[in-house]
Amino acid sequence: MRSPQTSAVSSRAVTEVMRTPLIVCNIGHEVALEAGDPLHYTPPRLIRQMRSALWSLPLWATPSWLEDDSWWVHPFSESLSPYLTDRELSHIAKGDVGDSEVVLWGHERSLAHSLAKQYGLSDGEACSELPQELMPCWTRAASARFFEHYSSVPWRSRVAMITQIEKLAELLTHGPCLVKLPFSSSGRGLWRINQLDSQLEETLRKLLQRHGTLLVEPLLDKQQDYGAEYYINEAGEVQFIGACAFETDDQGRYLESLCQDPEETLRQLTDSLTDPDELQQALAQHHAYLTREVAPYYRGPVGIDLLTYRTDEVSDRIALHPWVEINLRYTMGHYALDLYRERIPQGSHDQYRFGILSAPRAKALLATANAPTLDDAGRLRSGLLPLTSTDLDTDLDTVSHIAYLRCEVAS
Numbered sequence: 001m002r003s004p005q006t007s008a009v010s011s012r013a014v015t016e017v018m019r020t021p022l023i024v025c026n027i028g029h030e031v032a033l034e035a036g037d038p039l040h041y042t043p044p045r046l047i048r049q050m051r052s053a054l055w056s057l058p059l060w061a062t063p064s065w066l067e068d069d070s071w072w073v074h075p076f077s078e079s080l081s082p083y084l085t086d087r088e089l090s091h092i093a094k095g096d097v098g099d100s101e102v103v104l105w106g107h108e109r110s111l112a113h114s115l116a117k118q119y120g121l122s123d124g125e126a127c128s129e130l131p132q133e134l135m136p137c138w139t140r141a142a143s144a145r146f147f148e149h150y151s152s153v154p155w156r157s158r159v160a161m162i163t164q165i166e167k168l169a170e171l172l173t174h175g176p177c178l179v180k181l182p183f184s185s186s187g188r189g190l191w192r193i194n195q196l197d198s199q200l201e202e203t204l205r206k207l208l209q210r211h212g213t214l215l216v217e218p219l220l221d222k223q224q225d226y227g228a229e230y231y232i233n234e235a236g237e238v239q240f241i242g243a244c245a246f247e248t249d250d251q252g253r254y255l256e257s258l259c260q261d262p263e264e265t266l267r268q269l270t271d272s273l274t275d276p277d278e279l280q281q282a283l284a285q286h287h288a289y290l291t292r293e294v295a296p297y298y299r300g301p302v303g304i305d306l307l308t309y310r311t312d313e314v315s316d317r318i319a320l321h322p323w324v325e326i327n328l329r330y331t332m333g334h335y336a337l338d339l340y341r342e343r344i345p346q347g348s349h350d351q352y353r354f355g356i357l358s359a360p361r362a363k364a365l366l367a368t369a370n371a372p373t374l375d376d377a378g379r380l381r382s383g384l385l386p387l388t389s390t391d392l393d394t395d396l397d398t399v400s401h402i403a404y405l406r407c408e409v410a411s
Helices: 030-034 045-054 109-119 132-138 141-149 165-172 198-211 262-272 277-294 332-343 359-368
Strands: 020-024 100-104 160-162 177-180 190-193 214-218 221-232 238-248 254-259 300-310 318-327 351-358 380-382 384-386 401-408
Touching: 020 109, 030 109, 045 401, 100 109, 132 141, 132 277, 141 160, 141 214, 141 277, 141 318, 160 165, 165 177, 165 198, 165 214, 190 198, 198 214, 221 262, 221 277, 221 318, 221 332, 238 262, 238 277, 238 332, 254 332, 262 277, 277 300, 277 318, 300 332, 332 351, 351 359, 359 384, 359 401, 380 401
Parallel strands: 020 100
Antiparallel strands: 160 214, 177 190, 177 214, 221 238, 221 300, 238 254, 254 351, 300 318, 351 401, 384 401
């Protein structure tokens, strides 16, 4: 895998001879970054469980910028969907992968190093440290910088990285706040605060002692989550891939993505806003930030989450929160767009959703779902297609979660 300074995910558009990609679905790589991105590191048990269950997702849809048919997927376990065909199974790395290049979904120096040793590859730049210029993007500091230097939303001054509880108390005088741990964690580490009490204040003081900083922003009446998906190519050009709507639970944890034409998603998002110009303004601000703050040091996929919100309780005005967080990795939104391209019948009027559930919740879904109907090209016509193993009664080390693509037939 090329280093972030050169390439986090290889672009197949360059003219040089490229090594065969060895794609690695290393969900949870942020935990390694939070630990300091050490060269020798073992992920927590939960992360190992998720990788064992979900590693095969790249077999169903590969990134659009990998234009060659020659690629491998690294298996973290033997757990597989029963609906994979010989065509997909032929891409599983089983030993000799030749002169391959490790392509991680997200930067994780220790994993790149161990895989290079496992497959006898030259690790080269794969194990290089992250450039210091990118460190804000691995914490919430990038959010504060975006709102200070790029955004024009009226509440931008209420977004801040705090080091003292007194600053939070000051921000609360302007309205309820959302407090976030400094490292992105897919909806975990969030506190919705209307006012401070002694117990909450003590909790937050301990968090500040442990993490050093916390991000504070206004607590908004969220309507819908979206991901704006980008790719920074070998020339350092920022390319907008598309937008993807997604759902979270009450705690902000990821559940499902809507797999549809990204142009339709942009139209729906624009139509939902009271001021449609807010979307194009936000995308232009994203582009400016990525061009100046990220592209000089990184090549690969980027996702920026945003959301729509109701501005107050009495009006129907819907506005755009232009930046919830940034992820320098191949995101679930990227994957949903690739699934749309490869696994959904083009022109279909049905609605398709990609999702990930824990094993106990997945059992309930599978008990009522219709079996999938696939066409000759492997595209889903109806029902629910398990993208990973459905053997939920095995050891949870291998099937702790299930990923799926489901079709909701239009009425």
